[in-house]
Amino acid sequence: MNRPAFHLTPEKNWCNDPNGLIFWNGRYHAFYQHHPYGMAGGPMHWGHASSTDLAHWHTHPVAIAPCDLGVIFSGSAVEDVQNSAGFGKGAMIAMFTLHGENEAQGIAWSTDGEHFEFYEGNPVIPNPGIRDFRDPKAFYYAPGGHWCVVLAAGDRLHFYKSPDMKHWEKSGEFGPEGNLAGGVWECPDLFPVTDDKGQSHWVLLVSMGADGCSKGSRTQVFVGDFDGNRFVQTQKEEEVVWLDWGMDNYAGVSFSGLEPRTILSWMSNWLYADKTPTQDFRGQMTAPRALALTETPKGLRLSYRLPQAFLNNFSLEKPVEAGAIAECGLLRLAHQGDFEAALQNAQGEQFVFGVKDGVGYVDRTRSGKDIHPVFAQRLTCEVFRPESDWLIVLDANGVELFADEGRAAFTMLCFPETPYDRIQIQGRAQVFQRQYWG
Numbered sequence: 001m002n003r004p005a006f007h008l009t010p011e012k013n014w015c016n017d018p019n020g021l022i023f024w025n026g027r028y029h030a031f032y033q034h035h036p037y038g039m040a041g042g043p044m045h046w047g048h049a050s051s052t053d054l055a056h057w058h059t060h061p062v063a064i065a066p067c068d069l070g071v072i073f074s075g076s077a078v079e080d081v082q083n084s085a086g087f088g089k090g091a092m093i094a095m096f097t098l099h100g101e102n103e104a105q106g107i108a109w110s111t112d113g114e115h116f117e118f119y120e121g122n123p124v125i126p127n128p129g130i131r132d133f134r135d136p137k138a139f140y141y142a143p144g145g146h147w148c149v150v151l152a153a154g155d156r157l158h159f160y161k162s163p164d165m166k167h168w169e170k171s172g173e174f175g176p177e178g179n180l181a182g183g184v185w186e187c188p189d190l191f192p193v194t195d196d197k198g199q200s201h202w203v204l205l206v207s208m209g210a211d212g213c214s215k216g217s218r219t220q221v222f223v224g225d226f227d228g229n230r231f232v233q234t235q236k237e238e239e240v241v242w243l244d245w246g247m248d249n250y251a252g253v254s255f256s257g258l259e260p261r262t263i264l265s266w267m268s269n270w271l272y273a274d275k276t277p278t279q280d281f282r283g284q285m286t287a288p289r290a291l292a293l294t295e296t297p298k299g300l301r302l303s304y305r306l307p308q309a310f311l312n313n314f315s316l317e318k319p320v321e322a323g324a325i326a327e328c329g330l331l332r333l334a335h336q337g338d339f340e341a342a343l344q345n346a347q348g349e350q351f352v353f354g355v356k357d358g359v360g361y362v363d364r365t366r367s368g369k370d371i372h373p374v375f376a377q378r379l380t381c382e383v384f385r386p387e388s389d390w391l392i393v394l395d396a397n398g399v400e401l402f403a404d405e406g407r408a409a410f411t412m413l414c415f416p417e418t419p420y421d422r423i424q425i426q427g428r429a430q431v432f433q434r435q436y437w438g
């Protein structure tokens with residue numbers, strides 16, 4: 001099976017969540033949940049890749065391996081600009097869950113961005129008697145001059161604060177009120193985003209585990225306020241607002257030290273992640289997405305743009321002729337009124353998407369290999385500007401589609417026999433493409 005050209009994958013074996021995303025000393029670093037010796041989850045390590053353009057990824061040796069206190073679950077990384085921890089000015093500090101007899105949080109530090117040392121005082125946040133207590137996202141809160149951590153604690157979040165990344169004091173909780181989805185809470189992230197009127201809001205992402213949700217693991221979005229201690233949801237929702245309306249976007253978190261706020265997610269779903277038919281490696285990340293907040297009739301919604309550093313890896317836009325498309329690249333579909341499009345191959349396999357009566361949809365029921373009872377899916381999302389262009393990111397093993405000016409995102413793995421190399425359209429539409437330069 002083809003390896004994606006510009007999506008981050010482990011060179012070998014298993015990966016899940018992105019961890020410790022950070023822009024540090026001029027490079028994008030992405031660590032990830034990794035089992036270096038198997039094609040399914042196992043004793044988790046932090047794998048490591050870095051990039052200067054978010055499309056070409058250089059694999060580094062495993063960054064953090066299991067220790068006496070446990071295996072290494074998900075977490076984050078920060079740059080200690082002021083040397084508050086004493087590991088060195090500008091040191092990279094990783095914070096993660098030590099998953100052993102219980103779950104507690106530990107730190108490790110690096111001055112070269114490649115070799116890490118565990119802090120001898122670990123765990124820095126011991127387990128308070130809660131089974132699921134993990135995935136610390138650390139960030140610096142400038143107005144208060146201190147570090148913050150948000151982490152998942154069963155059916156809610158806990159907040160902690162610290163002067164030095166080593167000594168932590170609990171400062172608040174959020175949930176379960178406000179949650180409209182099922183599943184255990186995982187991999188939170190919290191950051192400010194400025195809306196289209198220039199006002200700043202705090203956006204909270206919470207990945208919700210696979211239980212109790214027929215679409216499997218997905219990520220929920222909350223909009224509110226944060227005072228350095230706790231988060232308050234200011235925008236109440238009537239239904240779940242998902243970060244992505246497809247099946248394969250989980251555990252997404254943002255890069256530390258990068259504006260505009262940019263996220264990478266694991267492009268899979270816990271329901272069938274161990275069944276994806278790839279050889280040598282299993283698991284991949286989504287394309288990077290820069291976030292913005294825009295007002296809609298239903299309140300503020302996140303919207304996505306592909307970052308410029310990433311876009312620079314693609315050729316100039318050209319019209320698609322006779323429906324022939326490159327196997328990996330970007331497509332833009334401009335349309336008048338409702339349409340339906342199908343990405344197809346010679347075998348007649350097809351990935352279908354379109355818009356009808358103000359609803360965007362994707363359908364992978366005939367997209368290629370069917371790997372699980374819930375894999376064949378048709379998914380929908382309300383679009384507020386049905387006339388707006390669609391942007392499609394096409395690479396081996398998956399499609400990412402953005403409609404409604406980037407507000408409606410669908411991330412979908414698919415495994416056709418041979419790559420889709422043509423597009424067929426019903427309705428009035430024109431397609432343009434940008435090829436990946438490689």
Ligand code: FRU
Nearest residue numbers: 017033044073074186187251
């Ligand atoms: C989310 C998750 C995290 C955990 C990690 C283990 O996908 O379950 O909560 O830290 O994966 O690999």
